[in-house]
Amino acid sequence: MNVPAGIGLQIAATFFFAIMSALVRMVADEVPSGEIVFARSFIGLVPVVVWLAWNGRMTGALVTRQPFGHVVRGLVGVSAMWLSFAALAFIPLAEAVAFSYATPLVAVVLAAVLLGERVPVYRWLVLAVGMGGIVLMLWPSFSHASVGSGPGPLIGAGLALAGAVGAGFAITQVRHLTRTETSEAIVFYFSLVASVAGLATLPFGWVMPEGRVALILAGMGLAGGIGQICVTSAIRHAPASVVAPFNYALLLWATVFGIVLFGEWPAPLVIAGAMVVVLAGLLLIWRERRPAPRIVASRPEPSVRGSAGTAAEAPGAQDDAA
Numbered sequence: 153m154n155v156p157a158g159i160g161l162q163i164a165a166t167f168f169f170a171i172m173s174a175l176v177r178m179v180a181d182e183v184p185s186g187e188i189v190f191a192r193s194f195i196g197l198v199p200v201v202v203w204l205a206w207n208g209r210m211t212g213a214l215v216t217r218q219p220f221g222h223v224v225r226g227l228v229g230v231s232a233m234w235l236s237f238a239a240l241a242f243i244p245l246a247e248a249v250a251f252s253y254a255t256p257l258v259a260v261v262l263a264a265v266l267l268g269e270r271v272p273v274y275r276w277l278v279l280a281v282g283m284g285g286i287v288l289m290l291w292p293s294f295s296h297a298s299v300g301s302g303p304g305p306l307i308g309a310g311l312a313l314a315g316a317v318g319a320g321f322a323i324t325q326v327r328h329l330t331r332t333e334t335s336e337a338i339v340f341y342f343s344l345v346a347s348v349a350g351l352a353t354l355p356f357g358w359v360m361p362e363g364r365v366a367l368i369l370a371g372m373g374l375a376g377g378i379g380q381i382c383v384t385s386a387i388r389h390a391p392a393s394v395v396a397p398f399n400y401a402l403l404l405w406a407t408v409f410g411i412v413l414f415g416e417w418p419a420p421l422v423i424a425g426a427m428v429v430v431l432a433g434l435l436l437i438w439r440e441r442r443p444a445p446r447i448v449a450s451r452p453e454p455s456v457r458g459s460a461g462t463a464a465e466a467p468g469a470q471d472d473a474a
Contacts, residue, residue, distance in 0.1 A: 153389060153390060153391075154389045154390070155389070155390040155394060157389045157390070158385075158386045158387070158388075158389035158390025158391075158394065158395050159386070159390060159394070159395055159398055161382045161383075161385050161386035161389060161395075162382070162383065162386040162390075162395040162396075162398040162399060162401075163398050163401050164379075164382045165379045165380075165382035165383045165386060165399075166379075166398070166399060166401040166402035166405055167379075167401075167405055168375045168376070168378045168379035168382060169375070169376070169379040169402055170249075170402055170405030170406050170409055171371075171375040171405075171409070172192070172372050172375040172376040172379060173240065173245055173248070173249065173406060173409075174245060174406075174409040174410075174413055175368050175369075175371055175372040175375065176188055176192075176237050176240050176372055177240045177245050177410075177413075177414065178368055178413075179365055179368050179369065180237065180238075180240045180241035181241055182359065182365060183358075183359055183361065183365060183369070184353065184356070184357060184358060184359070185234050185237050185238045185353075186234065186350050186352075186353025186354075186356060186358070187350070187353065187354075187358045187359065187361075187369075188237050188350075188369070188372070189230060189233055189234050189237065189346060189349070189350035189353075190346075190347060190350025190351050190353070191350075191369040191370070191372060191373050192233070192237075192346075192350075192372055192373050192376050193230070193233075193343050193344075193346035193347040193349075193350055193373070193376075194343075194347040194350070194351075194373065195369070195370055195372075195373025195374060195377070196343055196373045196374070196376040196377030196380065197340075197343045197344070197347065197377065198373070198374070198377060199374060199377035199378050199381060200339060200340065200343060200377050200380060200381060201340075203381050204336055204340065209334075209336050212334050212336050212337065213334070213336035213337050213339070213340040214337070214340070215334075215337065216333060216337050216341065217332045217333065218329055218332055218333060219341075221325065221328065221329050221333075222329065222333075222337070222338070222341035222342070222345060223345055224325055225322060225325040225326060225329060225338070225341075225342060225345075226341060226342050226344070226345025226346055226349065227345065227349060228318060228321045228322045228325055229318075229319070229322040229325075229342055229345075229346065230345065230346040230349045230350065231318050232315045232316075232317075232318030232319040232321070232322055233315070233346065234315075235311050235312070235314045235315035235318055236248065236252065236311070236312060236315035236316075236319075238311050239251070239308045239309075239311035239312035239315060240308075241308070242304045242305060242307050242308025242309075242311065243293075243304075243305055243308030243309060243312065244410050244414070244416035244417075244418055245406045245407075245409060245410035245414065245416060246403065246406045246407040246410045246416065246418040246422075246423075247289070247308075247309070247312070247418050247419070247422050248308070248312045248406075249402055249403050249406040250289055250403060250418070250422055250423075250425070250426035250429070251286075251289060251309065251312035251313050251315070251316055252312070252315065252316050252319065252402075253316075253400070253403070253426065253429045253430060253433060254282065254286055254313065254316040254317075254320075254429060255316045255317075255319040255320050255323065256320075256323075256433050256436065257278075257279050257282040257283070257286075257320075257429070257432065257433070258316060258317050258319075258320030258321075259320040259323040259324060260275050260276075260278075260279050260436075261279065261320075262320050262321060262323075262324045263324060263327070266321075266324050267324055267327065267328070274439055275436065275439075278432045278435050278436045278439070279432070281428065281431070281432040281435070282428070282429050282432035282433070284428060285424075285425040285426065285427070285428025285429035285430075285431075285432060286313070286425065286429060287425070288421050288422075288424055288425030288428060289309070289421070289422045289425035289426060289429070290309055290313070290425075291421050291425075292305070292419040292421050292422055293305040293306045293308070293309035293310075294306060326338060335384055335387075336384075339380055339384060343377075343380075393437055396437050397433075397434055397437055400430050400433070400434075403426060403430070
């Protein structure tokens with residue numbers, strides 16, 4: 153374990169993912185979303201495969217006990233990816249990233265509904281706070297539509313939010329896969345399934361990328377692949393609960409890139425709502441990291457002739473709700 157290295161890798165991952173999103177934003181109006189998904193996934197496989205081979209883990213990435221589970225996870229994940237990429241054609245980069253922070257909150261609900269997990273009261277309270285932040289983020293989109301600015305912002309917000317919901321479904325599927333699959337296999341097969349799914353959109357009209365567009369698509373795929381490597385490596389160096397809060401640095405990078413590259417200033421209400429959602433996510437992480445309380449029960453000892461009985465403390469059960 154190397155916690156500083158884990159934190160640094162997580163921050164690096166957000167930087168590369170922000171670069172990937174900025175590059176998607178550059179060509180979102182020129183290249184079909186399916187083609188973008190293919191480029192992100194197929195070209196992103198290159199650094200992932202090189203990294204796995206370099207570390208001698210390629211064989212482990214190929215072994216699977218749940219091939220159908222990988223297909224389902226891949227299709228759900230690629231749908232979420234397509235929605236998030238499509239949203240970038242309508243709303244600023246930082247706003248699209250802000251909506252993605254709804255994913256952990258959606259995963260709480262889906263874990264209860266689909267996986268039958270017990271959800272304690274504090275998670276529902278955090279979820280309610282997060283939903284309030286999402287309403288704030290959506291409000292400017294409704295306002296723009298009502299004053300005649302067109303349906304674009306509302307469409308973009310809807311696509312981004314739908315992408316977050318899809319990513320929540322993907323998280324539940326990943327949690328199911330981790331019972332038998334390695335993290336290497338999950339990463340490899342997702343990229344493979346996403347590449348095939350993106351390629352399947354070829355008959356619906358692709359463009360031949362040349363010059364600037366080709367370089368942007370290549371850079372996007374490489375940035376996404378490197379970001380995935382950084383995430384996986386970060387969790388190997390430090391507990392997930394430690395590095396997870398630093399994922400919110402993505403919003404900072406996205407805001408900077410949006411202003412510098414596109415002159416996009418996110419709406420104040422969107423930033424305020426994003427801060428509420430981030431707060432909800434941090435509260436959830438903080439509460440999950442707290443050690444489970446021990447319940448101490450008293451059990452009287454059998455009485456001994458000529459002396460008073462004593463009580464012995466027995467270790468209590470942990471609070472499984474945490």
